[in-house]
Each structure stands twice: as structure tokens, then as C-alpha cells.
Amino acid sequence: MGVGFGRIQELFAGERYAAARKRGVEVVRILLRRPMGAIGLATILFFIGMALLAPLLAGPFPTYFPPANIGPPNLPPSSAFPLGTDPSGKNNFALLVYGARVSLIIGFAASGFAMVLGTTIGVAAGYYGRFVDRALSWITNFFLVIPWLPFVLVIASVLGRGFWTTVLAIAIVSWPTTARVVRAKVLSLRTLGYVQRARAIGASDGHIMTRHVLPVLGPLIFANTILTVSNSIFTESFLAFFGLGDTSQPSWGQMIENSWYNLDVLRGAWWAFLPPGICITALVLAFTMVSHVLEEILNPRLRKR
Numbered sequence: 243m244g245v246g247f248g249r250i251q252e253l254f255a256g257e258r259y260a261a262a263r264k265r266g267v268e269v270v271r272i273l274l275r276r277p278m279g280a281i282g283l284a285t286i287l288f289f290i291g292m293a294l295l296a297p298l299l300a301g302p303f304p305t306y307f308p309p310a311n312i313g314p315p316n317l318p319p320s321s322a323f324p325l326g327t328d329p330s331g332k333n334n335f336a337l338l339v340y341g342a343r344v345s346l347i348i349g350f351a352a353s354g355f356a357m358v359l360g361t362t363i364g365v366a367a368g369y370y371g372r373f374v375d376r377a378l379s380w381i382t383n384f385f386l387v388i389p390w391l392p393f394v395l396v397i398a399s400v401l402g403r404g405f406w407t408t409v410l411a412i413a414i415v416s417w418p419t420t421a422r423v424v425r426a427k428v429l430s431l432r433t434l435g436y437v438q439r440a441r442a443i444g445a446s447d448g449h450i451m452t453r454h455v456l457p458v459l460g461p462l463i464f465a466n467t468i469l470t471v472s473n474s475i476f477t478e479s480f481l482a483f484f485g486l487g488d489t490s491q492p493s494w495g496q497m498i499e500n501s502w503y504n505l506d507v508l509r510g511a512w513w514a515f516l517p518p519g520i521c522i523t524a525l526v527l528a529f530t531m532v533s534h535v536l537e538e539i540l541n542p543r544l545r546k547r
Contacts, residue, residue, distance in 0.1 A: 272539050273532070282531030289525050293342040300336035316504065318513065325513045328497070329504050337492045338517050344493040345475045345525060348405070352412035352474040357467045359413065360420025361459070365451055367421070368428025379425070382418045390415040394477055398486040405488045408481055412474045420466050427462055431455055465536035472529035479522050494518035 273279040292299065317327040325334035367378035397411040432455070440450050481487045482495025489496070501507070501515035 273535055276535045278531045279535035282528040282535070285524055285528035286532065289342050289521070289528075290346060292339055293346050296339045296343060300333070300339040316509075316511065316514075318511070325517055326511070328500050328514065334497070334514060334517070337497055338494070338521065340492045341494040341497060341518065342521065342525075344488070344491045345478060345522070348408055348412070348478045349471040349474040349529075352409045352416060352478075353467050353470040355409065355413035356416035356470055356474075357420055357463060360417035361424050361456075361463055363417070364421040364424025365428050365455060365459070368425040369432055369451055369455065371429075371432075375425075378421070382421045382425075385415070385418040386422070388415075391477075391480065394481065395484065395486065398481055403486060403489060405491065408478055408487055411481070412477045415477075416470050416473060420463065420470065423462065423466050424459060427459060428455060431458060461536070465533055468529055468536060469533035472526045472533065475522065475529070476526050494522050 273283065313323055313327045313331050313333070315327060315329050315331045317323055317331075319326050323333050323335065325338060328334055328337065363378050363382065367375045367382075394411045394415055397414060398407055401407040401410070440454055478487060478493065479495030479498070482493045483499045483502070485499060487493055487495060495518075497518040498515055501511070501518075504511075504514070506512075506514040
């Protein structure tokens with residue numbers, strides 16, 4: 243009998259994963275047909291390509307600049323230095339290209355942590371309900387009402403500068419939104435027939451959540467994670483501008499901070515502050531556009547408006 247139950251559970255799980263894969267392929271096709279989604283995705287792929295091809299585009303990592311990539315400080319654009327040099331004589335173009343790596347890595351890393359934590363709390367709260375739901379919802383609401391920018395500044399100031407400090411600070415303020423969205427969806431999923439059937443044949447709570455609930459949540463979690471990436475990139479630039487980022491890594495926020503202290507705006511040195519500002523805006527906007535289209539695809543009520 244136990245083997246029979248196990249076989250039925252495998253069939254149910256296989257159906258859910260097959261449906262989730264089919265839905266994922268459909269979502270990608272619709273996303274590419276929408277101008278906003280296609281432009282946003284193309285912009286994201288452009289910056290990912292920039293980050294991956296940084297050594298070919300800009301030479302060695304900025305920390306190890308060869309003499310040929312160092313010039314006099316505050317040079318205007320030239321053939322040798324397309325975006326001039328910063329106050330220490332480093333090539334602004336190389337800093338800009340390698341800055342894409344920092345923004346994307348921190349954005350994806352922080353969003354990944356926030357997604358795992360928010361999904362875990364949201365699924366537990368929505369599935370178990372009652373006391374577990376009340377306790378986890380209270381914790382989630384507590385973090386939601388805290389002003390996130392000052393909170394991030396406090397965390398970064400207390401823990402000190404560094405890559406993982408930045409990732410942790412961003413993840414701590416980003417997970418509650420994912421938890422709220424996931425909890426609301428799980429509250430409706432736990433009453434559906436296939437979940438009730440799995441429970442009736444003796445499936446454990448862990449099995450139901452991982453094999454029957456999570457596959458359905460996949461597209462929703464993905465869309466919310468994409469939006470979290472844009473917030474993470476902006477927050478990393480915000481921390482770097484205030485000198486709380488990882489100073490050992492070149493970043494767009496750090497470039498803007500150096501430009502601010504160097505009074506480049508007053509000097510008219512647009513090449514020092516405008517390119518990183520455009521990159522931050524374009525990448526954040528691209529992730530926001532993709533997330534917006536995904537939300538429309540996954541939410542029929544928004545699609546009808």
C-alpha cells in the first residue's frame with residue numbers, strides 16, 4: 243500500500259512540475275513578444291555581457307592596473323582614456339565596465355538570499371496558518387514598516403564595509419515583500435483539490451510544500467525576485483555613494499561618490515558622473531520593466547486593464 247501511495251505522489255508531483263515547466267516556457271515567449279519586456283531583457287543581457295567580457299573590453303581588473311592604464315588625474319576623454327581618468331588617475335572606462343560585475347553580482351546574490359528567506363517564511367505562514375501564520379506575519383510586518391534606507395545604513399555601519407555585509411544588509415530589507423506575496427498565494431493553494439488529495443493519501447507537509455506548492459509558486463517568485471534585483475542594485479549604489487560599500491571593488495556608486503567629492507559637476511566633467519548614473523538608471527529600469535511585464539502576464543486582472 244505504501245508503494246501505491248508513493249507512486250500516486252510521484253504522479254501528482256510529475257504533473258505539477260510538467261505544468262510549471264510549460265507555464266515557464268509560455269511566460270518567456272509572451273515576455274519576448276512585449277516591447278517593454280524585450281527591451282528590458284535586451285538591456286539586462288547587454289550589461290551581463292559587459293560584465294562577462296570586462297577583461298576583453300577594459301583590460302586587467304582595476305585593482306591591478308598596468309602603467310598603460312594609469313594616467314594623470316582628472317583627464318578629460320581621449321583616445322587612450324575614452325571616459326577620462328578619476329582623481330587617482332585610473333581609467334574611468336575600466337571602472338565603469340568592471341562596475342557592472344559588482345552591481346549584478348550583489349544584485350543577484352542579495353535577491354537570492356531574500357528570495358530563499360522570504361519564500362520559506364511565506365510558505366510556512368500560508369501553509370500552517372494559525373499561530374505560525376500570526377507569528378511569522380508579525381515578524382514580516384515589523385520589517386516592512388521599518389524605513390529601509392536608514393535601516394540599511396545602520397546595518398552597514400554596524401557590520402562594517404565588505405561584499406557580504408552589503409549583500410546581507412540588502413537581503414534583510416528585501417525579503418518581507420517576497421514573504422507577503424508568497425503567503426497570500428499559498429493561502430489559496432492549500433485548499434485546492436490536488437493538495438487535499440496529497441494530504442489524504444498520507445503525504446507529509448514537507449513533501450506537499452516542496453512537490454506540489456513550490457512548483458506553482460515558481461513564476462510568481464521569479465517575477466518578484468527580478469524586481470528585488472533592481473532594488474538591490476540601487477541600494478548597493480546608494481551604500482557605495484555614502485562610503486559604506488566594498489571599497490576594494492570598483493562600482494558605479496563608488497564612481498559617483500568620487501565624482502561628488504571631486505566636484506566634477508561644478509567643473510563640468512560630465513564623463514566622470516554621467517556614465518555610471520546612466521548605467522545604474524538603465525539597469526534598474528530594465529529589471530523593473532521585465533518585472534512589470536511578468537506581473538501582467540501572471541496576473542490576469544492586470545492584463546485585462
